Amino acid sequence: MKMLIENARLVDPEAGSETPGAVLIEGARIGDVITGDTAGIEAARVDAGGACLAPGIVDIGVKVSEPGERHKESFASAGRAAVAGGVTTIVTRPDTQPAIDTPETLEFVERRASADTPVTVLPMAALTKGRAGREMTEIGLLMDAGAVAFSDADRVVTDTRVFARALTYARSLDALVIGHVQDPGLSAGAAVTSGKFAALRGLPGVSPMAERMGLDRDIALLEMTGATYHADQITTARALPALARAKRNGLDITAGVGVHHLTLNELDVADYRSFFKLKPPLRAEDDRQAVVEALGAGLIDVISSMHTPQDEESKRLPFEEAASGAVALETLLPAALRLVHAGALSLPQLFRALSLTPSARLGLETGRLARGAPADLVLFDPDASYRLDRAALQSKSRNTPFDGAILQGRVLGTWSGGQRVFG
């Protein structure tokens, strides 16, 4: 079974190029990438009509609320949202109820995911039991069961001895540890970033310094243990020099950023709009710009959705009491395209951060537009604009900060393992 997607603009993050061409899908893999004449190729044909074709998005840090809160998001609804957003690999977070901290719960996730989702679902497991920060999980058994990374999600392992041991142990297995960089003391109880806006709104704020302190601590422990490490979200200018230094010193460290921190700032909270309450909180515009620049320079490696479904009840509360997080599987690409439209990134640079680098960091084959790579693809029109209506989202929870916003960029088709799963 062959399929040719032709008349496309090929966005190749490896080569850093955008060229007119076609992709031939053979079974589950890319059979060929053709920039010349496609006449004579025997295959079912899809006319891309000049739209962009890129490797499918690899999204590290997606919260699917199974087990525990299936009413917020199930594997089925997350799968529908993912394909509508061009996400072909979901790397799930372990901050469910209960936490994914045993091979048995991990297998439950894999079973549910494979039954209900048309895209690749790769689970992360907790680094410590119950994400309580006291004892490490069965890292080896969890890896055998399919865990691709270890993280306590938005909880910091505050006991540095526990964290150092977990890093040391993880290193012996070449396991990737994903850390949430935040000083737990300074950030306790914070709802927004400290500063004039926080003071005006009378909301408890966390200093942006808390992120740098968290990162500094983790970098010191990496020097000590030599572990493989990814910082989930770097969102402030102050943390960037430390990250650059750690990379220069040869530590095995990468960093991510959530799409909302790239496209929104603290003022978007306006009159206590709880859909803009995130963890870490949205930052000052200076920080946002610094992080966008760091992404363009390759200092920050990965863009994630940090998809966090919350039901209406947990958001329709006074701001401090409201739950944190936003859904973003479907809006990740159109929101991130704002950076391209603003001239901050090229399309290949964007897909380096969305697909190629996260895939490589997890040791996957996907994320590339190359012969032999898995046929995980997204076809999109980067210019199509529309007003987002959150009621039309596929996620069970519709807590998006982009409700009513004009987005530019629409997914036309998604292929996962050679199968067309959307469009």
Next chain:
Amino acid sequence: MTFRAEHLLGIEHLSPEDITVLLDLADHYAEHNRQGRTRRDVLEGLTQINMFFENSTRTQASFEIAGTRLGADVMNMAMQASSVKKGETLIDTALTLNAMRPDILVVRHPQSGAVDLLAQKVECAVLNAGDGRHEHPTQALLDALTIRRHHGRLHRLSIAICGDIAHSRVARSNILLLGKMENRIRLVGPPTLMPAQVAEFGVEVYHDMAEGLRDVDVVMMLRLQRERMDGGFIPSEREYFHRYGLDAEKLAHAGADAIVMHPGPMNRGVEIDGTIADDINRSVIHEQVEMGVAVRMAAMDLLARNLRARRGAEAAGVMV
């Protein structure tokens, strides 16, 4: 000049003209009150509900008296004892109350932004009687009225706000109001009780009372919450009184005709010396309470006019 607001949620949304209109009317009501006259026709037929999710005998009494003097049917709801305890969310409470068709809702809530949230869900006029650390607009207005009556103006004055600025909604509303009216604002207090990046507010910051009070026209003291005195924000009560408590020695640095204000309730011997508080030549603390009723009458009067105009227009099928 017309006051067009639907609610009074904060000083942030008011223009200098709005503030002047409110204060002029409040001045008028203050005289009325002193003459023992009432105006029962102003809010006649309107239902005012006071919803206090946080205890406050003084503010609640002030709103109740203001509403009663203008002829409203006033009802107090002690929200802590009510359905909040049963797990009802704020929005459900708002929708339930809205179905009872009140005309004026006076709300105090411990969470910043809670009154804004509630105002979005009801069809009546909402007055913020204090939300978390956010705003307490009627307090700032009554402070402004008291200052204006004493100094004959509300601009180009030098005003020191002293104490726990970080946790104070009174300070926030006062900074906004006095700033809009073009006064020089000084904040005086320990750095642990100042908001982050406080200098961005266009104020001068002092950590020393003698310097901070030098030649000011108004000394506005804030209440220090007991739970902040235990070493978390300041070392102890007595160290705080020693460095930041207002006594005769510190007050001597202020201008000769400076007035001393306090939003109450006072902690005598913590933020203010009892003899200063009782000095009728300096302290205007009781007048603040008196002006509170007048300001709340003015605010409810203006909001009720707008409410009636809106309803009249709706009844006539006109878009407003």
